[in-house]
Amino acid sequence: MTSKPVNFFKSIPLWVKVLGGVALAALLIALPIVYPKSYVMGVMCRIFMYMILAGSLNVINGYSGQFNIGHAGFYCIGAYTEAILATKLGLSFWIALPLGGVMAALIGLLVATPTLKLRGTYLAIVTLGFSEIIRLVALNWEGLTGGPIGIKGIPAPVFFGFKVTRSIHYYYIFLALAALFFFVTYRVINSRVGRAWMSIREDELAARSLGVETRFYKATNFMYGAFWAGIAGAAFAPYFKFIASDMFSLDEGFNILSMVIIGGQGTLLGPMVGSVIVNFLTEFLRPISQYRLVVYALLIIAMMWLRPQGLVGASNSILAAKKIGGKTGRGKRGALAPAGGK
């Protein structure tokens, strides 16, 4: 009952963490040199991209307790912004990439503002609808988005005169972006801003009574998540060279969400692990084609049942409330309610 270490990761000595980090970084950097098979590189690119997507969704769902299931919409905005800027205006990838993120963040603000008073499933429905609206706009605004044909021939990025074309090159772009996302998010989460987000997740009314401007922080949280989804989309567009609206359907949103749930909400590492697992599964289960979706569904159900906080999920999260409540018999009224529920 008295002071016990809450976080397992905090009990690992610093040098082990540093050594582990350096080893992992070296491994990831060296991988394409040692094993440059383009199939493997392609899978790795996807894993890194989904790390950003799932990680950014986790910032919204896991840290501030808002429930967004339309993350594919922001992903879509980022991809289309980059594609349109690059093909129609001939803008460089390095300018279009951040603009894709900014565009997604602005649309994120547009969605967040009227929905600030919604929570839980109500917000989820709005984001779901939003994601579909974005997809339908992309499908029907033929002048801008190419309609059902999509946008073809998205130019490859040029890096100091070097044209980035093969997946081994994109490997490093996605790796750098994922590392940047991890680094930035780690810093933001472990600060006053991150604490404000988490306080909203835990108890919004209490947060307000402590002077946390919950509207502002919910909106910035939403924008932050949308920004990184936009970045992922903007990096995806030239990598795939072609985008069409059906790539950003609701299925894509649920795919991202499943990574967050399987990996563990409310932890930085969780979605990263989730991305690795789900993408590996996708590859392993290719022989059974669409039946793999059944496997995903079973996996999610099993996760919700056995480990609601996800694989990496810490027990020190309201998302693990059910687990804690069951274990210690302290499951008071409200322990099962969504964050801040009264």
Added chain:
Amino acid sequence: MATILEARDVCQYFGGLKAVEKVNMKIEEGDIFGVIGPNGAGKTTFFNICSGIFKPTAGEIIFRGEPITGLLTEKIARKGMARTFQNIQLFKYMTVLENVKIGFHIRTRTTMLSALLRSKRYSEDEKFATEKAAEILERVGLSEFRDTLASNLPYGIQRKVEIARALALDPKILLLDEPAAGMNPSETQELSDFVKKLNAGGLTIVVIEHDMKFVMNTCNRILVLNFGQKICEGTPDVVRDDRNVNEAYFGKGLVVGEGYNNA
């Protein structure tokens, strides 16, 4: 002594229910002000109006000479009003230290950018919040629990954590909603001493409480509500002897005598 918090004809109706009806109140700086009344008298509703959670149907709340009626809770908190909740609302799955650190939100100014760049402001803010939080925990006697999850703590300790968190705001006035609920007599006595100590440090305290011994020993002025209306206000002695108060608590039959004034 100046008036710090004033309620003028405050009403709060929920449909046909008059939860609070024309309540006037004046709290002087340095008071320990008690709000008592039978269950459902509107005490917590009144607190929620003062702290901006409800916008009153009518009336005005004036805090330090400034009308704060209908302001957002977070704005009112920034003006120097802190509160605790009747059904403890801690950040359950965060440690005690983290809970208190969130209380420093309004006294620190780190933005996303300065957090990202780990600027000077960030390190100053973190140092300030961590040190001051540890200091408050020391003062409240919770140092040994600083790394424990709030939800793992016993009820009485959770109440203390909530007070510690409210103190982090460095408030001018502290609203405590049933702080002694679920405490045993010795804990209640300890709480009473603690509240007096805080008050001696210059903090004005408003407290809703059912424990009469606590209220009579701790508060210097008391407001009594019944069915949303003020039935009495005064020092503990006045309130104790007031006929309306006795009626509200014990019923008419038990009050001997005649010619009581119906308010």
